[in-house]
Amino acid sequence: MTLLQGTLDLLILRTLLFGSQHGQGIAHAIRRQSDEVLMIDHGSLYPALQRLEEKGWISAEWGTSANNRKARFYTLTKMGRKQLTEETGAWRRLVAAVGRVLDPEEV
Amino acid sequence: MWKKRRSTQDFSEEIRSHLAMEADRLRQEGQSKEDAMLAARRSMGNLAAIEERFHEANHWRWLDQFLQDVRVCMRQWRKRPMMAAVTLLTIALGTGLNVAIFRVVWSALLNPLPYANAAQLVQIWGVEQADGGMSPADRRLPNGLTVQFWRSHSRSFQAIGSYRPWRTTIGSGGDPERIPAGAVSAEFLPTLGARTVLGRVFSAEEVRPGTDDVVVLSYGYWQARFGGDRNLVGNSIVVDGKYCRIIGVLAPDFRDLVTSGVKPPSVYLPISKLATGPLKVSSGFVLGRLRNAVGMEAARSELETLTRQAGMDAEGNRKLQGVRIARLDDEVGRSVRPALLAMFAGAGCLLLIACTNVANLLLAQAIGRRQELAIRAAIGAGRMRLIRQLLTEALALSVAGVLSGLCAAWALYRAMVSLYPGTLPRIAEGGATGAVLLFAVILATLSAAFFGVLPALLVTRRPGDASLRTGRGGTVPTASRWREGLIFLQVATTSTLLIGAGLLAKSFVTLRSIDLGFQHDNLFTAQVALPERHYSADEDRIRFARSWVESLKRIPGAQSAALTNTLPLAFNVLTEVQFDVSGQADEHRAGGRAVMGDYFEALGLRMKEGRALTAADDGRRDVVVVNESFVQSYLTSIPPVGAVLRLGPRPATVVGVVRDLHTLGLRRSARPEIYMPFAMLTSPLLDVVVRSAVPPAEITAAARAQLRELDPTLALAQVSTMDRIVDGEIAEARFQTVLLGLFAAVAVLLATVGVYGVIVQGVRARTHEFGIRLALGATEARVFWLVVKQGSRAPLIGLVFGLIAASLAGRVLQTLLFGVTPRDPVVFASSAALLAVVCISSCGIPARQACKTDAAKALRDE
Numbered sequence: 001m002t003l004l005q006g007t008l009d010l011l012i013l014r015t016l017l018f019g020s021q022h023g024q025g026i027a028h029a030i031r032r033q034s035d036e037v038l039m040i041d042h043g044s045l046y047p048a049l050q051r052l053e054e055k056g057w058i059s060a061e062w063g064t065s066a067n068n069r070k071a072r073f074y075t076l077t078k079m080g081r082k083q084l085t086e087e088t089g090a091w092r093r094l095v096a097a098v099g100r101v102l103d104p105e106e107v
Numbered sequence: 108m109w110k111k112r113r114s115t116q117d118f119s120e121e122i123r124s125h126l127a128m129e130a131d132r133l134r135q136e137g138q139s140k141e142d143a144m145l146a147a148r149r150s151m152g153n154l155a156a157i158e159e160r161f162h163e164a165n166h167w168r169w170l171d172q173f174l175q176d177v178r179v180c181m182r183q184w185r186k187r188p189m190m191a192a193v194t195l196l197t198i199a200l201g202t203g204l205n206v207a208i209f210r211v212v213w214s215a216l217l218n219p220l221p222y223a224n225a226a227q228l229v230q231i232w233g234v235e236q237a238d239g240g241m242s243p244a245d246r247r248l249p250n251g252l253t254v255q256f257w258r259s260h261s262r263s264f265q266a267i268g269s270y271r272p273w274r275t276t277i278g279s280g281g282d283p284e285r286i287p288a289g290a291v292s293a294e295f296l297p298t299l300g301a302r303t304v305l306g307r308v309f310s311a312e313e314v315r316p317g318t319d320d321v322v323v324l325s326y327g328y329w330q331a332r333f334g335g336d337r338n339l340v341g342n343s344i345v346v347d348g349k350y351c352r353i354i355g356v357l358a359p360d361f362r363d364l365v366t367s368g369v370k371p372p373s374v375y376l377p378i379s380k381l382a383t384g385p386l387k388v389s390s391g392f393v394l395g396r397l398r399n400a401v402g403m404e405a406a407r408s409e410l411e412t413l414t415r416q417a418g419m420d421a422e423g424n425r426k427l428q429g430v431r432i433a434r435l436d437d438e439v440g441r442s443v444r445p446a447l448l449a450m451f452a453g454a455g456c457l458l459l460i461a462c463t464n465v466a467n468l469l470l471a472q473a474i475g476r477r478q479e480l481a482i483r484a485a486i487g488a489g490r491m492r493l494i495r496q497l498l499t500e501a502l503a504l505s506v507a508g509v510l511s512g513l514c515a516a517w518a519l520y521r522a523m524v525s526l527y528p529g530t531l532p533r534i535a536e537g538g539a540t541g542a543v544l545l546f547a548v549i550l551a552t553l554s555a556a557f558f559g560v561l562p563a564l565l566v567t568r569r570p571g572d573a574s575l576r577t578g579r580g581g582t583v584p585t586a587s588r589w590r591e592g593l594i595f596l597q598v599a600t601t602s603t604l605l606i607g608a609g610l611l612a613k614s615f616v617t618l619r620s621i622d623l624g625f626q627h628d629n630l631f632t633a634q635v636a637l638p639e640r641h642y643s644a645d646e647d648r649i650r651f652a653r654s655w656v657e658s659l660k661r662i663p664g665a666q667s668a669a670l671t672n673t674l675p676l677a678f679n680v681l682t683e684v685q686f687d688v689s690g691q692a693d694e695h696r697a698g699g700r701a702v703m704g705d706y707f708e709a710l711g712l713r714m715k716e717g718r719a720l721t722a723a724d725d726g727r728r729d730v731v732v733v734n735e736s737f738v739q740s741y742l743t744s745i746p747p748v749g750a751v752l753r754l755g756p757r758p759a760t761v762v763g764v765v766r767d768l769h770t771l772g773l774r775r776s777a778r779p780e781i782y783m784p785f786a787m788l789t790s791p792l793l794d795v796v797v798r799s800a801v802p803p804a805e806i807t808a809a810a811r812a813q814l815r816e817l818d819p820t821l822a823l824a825q826v827s828t829m830d831r832i833v834d835g836e837i838a839e840a841r842f843q844t845v846l847l848g849l850f851a852a853v854a855v856l857l858a859t860v861g862v863y864g865v866i867v868q869g870v871r872a873r874t875h876e877f878g879i880r881l882a883l884g885a886t887e888a889r890v891f892w893l894v895v896k897q898g899s900r901a902p903l904i905g906l907v908f909g910l911i912a913a914s915l916a917g918r919v920l921q922t923l924l925f926g927v928t929p930r931d932p933v934v935f936a937s938s939a940a941l942l943a944v945v946c947i948s949s950c951g952i953p954a955r956q957a958c959k960t961d962a963a964k965a966l967r968d969e
Contacts (some may be wrong), residue, residue: 047157
């Protein structure tokens with residue numbers, strides 16, 4: 001399943017809420033948590049990370065991974081945390097609105 | 108905030124670590140080492156593309172891409188050097204010409220005058236009719252009394268100065284010389300802000316008769332003639348035979364753009380000297396400096412009211428009815444403005460035509476590169492990226508073109524200034540570099556936009572998957588219409604330019620074919636000015652004139668020699684004489700020409716009836732010859748030969764009628780004139796003519812020697828030949844005609860190439876269609892006419908619009924034209940015919956190609 005434009009940023013921020021993580025870890029986490037539904041195109045993951053880093057929502061540092069590989073770890077910044085709250089709210093409203101349109105009775 | 112950007116290596120490292128970790132994970136899930144690596148790579152997609160996307164996020168990428176685009180562009184040029192060279196040359200010539208002419212226009216017309224608050228400076232003229240315009244024929248010089256009245260009563264002006272360009276003889280004994288001078292009032296130099304390095308300028312007392320034997324030197328003349336002697340002030344020099352005290356030397360930075368005739372004055376003298384001088388000149392040009400916040404119209408009406416109040420007509424001058432005021436900066440460039448603007452417009456047209464060709468060329472090139480562009484789009488270039496690439500190429504082209512154009516401009520400017528036959532005001536001042544460079548930058552940008560934007564937009568409109576499939580250039584649906592639009596524009600501009608050049612050419616031919624009424628070959632001319640001090644009496648002047656003519660006749664090789672107060676086409680002060688026809692009451696005025704020696708024979712004047720004045724008439728005071736205009740104006744009722752005129756006290760008989768000459772200039776018709784022996788009308792200015800086949804230089808040397816023997820204080824000035832004077836009359840017209848003719852020729856050439864190129868491309872793109880037509884039975888003639896008809900449509904519509912534009916714009920040329928109206932039907936018709944033939948015939952070759960299409964081959968190729 002392909003992602004809606006802009007949702008990848010939200011998912012990355014959400015994943016980083018639990019602590020710093022490297023790119024591969026983020027992709028893996030999203031896939032696992034979505035029960036293998038959302039397959040992250042790694043080609044777009046890194047530009048997204050790049051973008052978020054430039055906006056100052058995440059920061060990056062080289063570190064060592066669990067199995068002892070050098071990796072670049074991303075951490076949510078204060079600004080990123082605020083952004084996550086905002087975007088989560090926005091996303092919920094969007095889903096609810098789309099849901100009401102698709103199944104009017106249920107709500 | 109400035110953050111150090113990540114390097115590409117850092118990014119690549121991150122990707123590598125990602126791949127390694129992904130492979131680790133897959134191996135944990137039980138895959139083999141190789142499979143895990145491959146799977147990891149697969150999940151990542153195109154590594155290069157990712158890295159490129161990272162790279163593009165870099166701020167400097169536009170520079171990278173720009174350099175990349177420039178490299179691509181260079182490759183294109185190397186691949187097709189001929190085309191690149193032709194394009195560059197086209198742009199270089201087009202812009203070079205414009206930059207060169209702009210530099211002239213800037214220096215002569217636009218550059219602010221080198222005076223403080225120059226906007227306050229105005230030139231004041233009188234007119235004889237209250238509704239009179241500003242044309243040179245209507246303008247009159249106010250006389251000294253009027254100016255004095257204005258000066259003492261006007262509230263609109265800070266200062267009113269009068270001046271008159273003059274020539275004066277400096278020195279006595281060894282080598283007297285005649286130099287340009289400025290006769291000025293006390294206000295004149297201060298009004299222009301002139302400062303002195305030594306001494307001072309004129310005081311009010313020094314500009315009155317009796318106390319006015321003083322002069323001020325220009326810095327250049329002080330340096331050249333007196334070696335910059337700092338003790339000079341207070342000494343006297345001989346000016347027109349009289350000792351005059353030097354009271355000051357002007358500062359080197361003072362530029363006199365106002366008094367300048369051909370050259371700026373070397374020396375200034377009080378204008379009062381002219382009124383007491385031999386010519387009794389009492390009028391002058393008037394320069395005013397407005398008070399702050401006084402408008403031109405307010406000042407003008409104030410002076411007009413004052414003039415009427417005063418009701419002055421002190422010296423029998425024709426009375427002024429109105430006053431006209433013009434900004435000084437408009438006046439300084441007035442004489443050359445129409446010609447320069449016409450040249451500028453012509454050069455602009457030429458550049459437009461050249462740019463149209465380049466646009467067509469680039470469009471064709473871009474269409475040919477659709478496959479390349481389609482591939483670039485397919486592997487990820489956005490439309491903006493492609494547009495940028497094409498625009499960069501256009502910009503690179505125009506920058507290279509304008510840079511080479513600047514070199515061309517330098518040479519063209521030099522050539523133009525040195526070949527320009529008239530005087531270009533203020534051309535030596537320089538200081539135009541900034542404006543010229545700015546103009547060049549604007550030109551480069553505009554032309555790049557003109558020929559770059561269209562191809563860029565058209566070709567990138569739809570990502571060309573179709574061209575990928577066919578592997579050929581294919582066509583762009585709207586491109587042909589745009590190309591027709593360009594052709595339309597090009598032909599319209601060309602026809603306007605061609606008509607302009609045609610009008611000038613016809614005017615020039617008319618001017619040249621004017622019968623001057625005298626033979627101007629082998630005529631040596633020069634002038635001598637007799638100073639008032641020794642030659643105030645008529646007898647002295649007559650005695651000198653007689654011996655002067657005698658000694659000129661003795662020059663070896665001289666066939667005839669004569670002198671007069673003013674030669675045809677040479678602009679001295681024309682003498683007006685009052686007369687009445689015996690038996691009639693009215694008093695009239697006519698131009699007086701005093702002659703001595705065989706004047707009629709020397710100039711080869713043709714008589715209509717009666718006889719000419721000869722050397723035998725020299726002493727007489729009772730015979731005159733009149734011209735045809737005179738007869739038409741005043742002697743219609745009686746037979747002219749034998750009529751008696753009363754000039755002053757004594758009557759004189761008309762012994763002959765001479766044919767009219769264009770004495771005032773080729774463009775001006777003759778006016779009534781009376782020729783009389785020098786004894787009847789003496790003059791302190793003596794123009795001599797010597798008819799001789801001997802080279803003028805030898806005559807000059809001989810004449811100088813003769814003059815020195817007669818009177819060593821006199822200088823031989825304005826040495827020339829009549830041929831040169833006549834040539835000077837048509838030289839400017841010839842220059843304009845040749846220049847615009849060249850422009851038009853190049854324009855027609857460019858337009859031909861343009862039309863031809865577009866039609867060839869159209870035919871090439873439709874080979875398939877023509878193949879089918881021919882296969883289905885169309886005759887060759889049909890296909891031929893189809894191409895000609897469709898190909899010539901745009902140019903012919905352009906031609907019609909060009910004719911309309913030319914008929915509207917022709918008025919711009921009005922002042923340059925002679926004997927031709929701006930809508931001359933012959934010029935319009937012949938220009939239109941020429942262009943139509945050129946356009947239609949440039950369809951011919953491609954049309955022939957079209958009908959030779961091999962139907963089978965065209966269909967097979969598909």
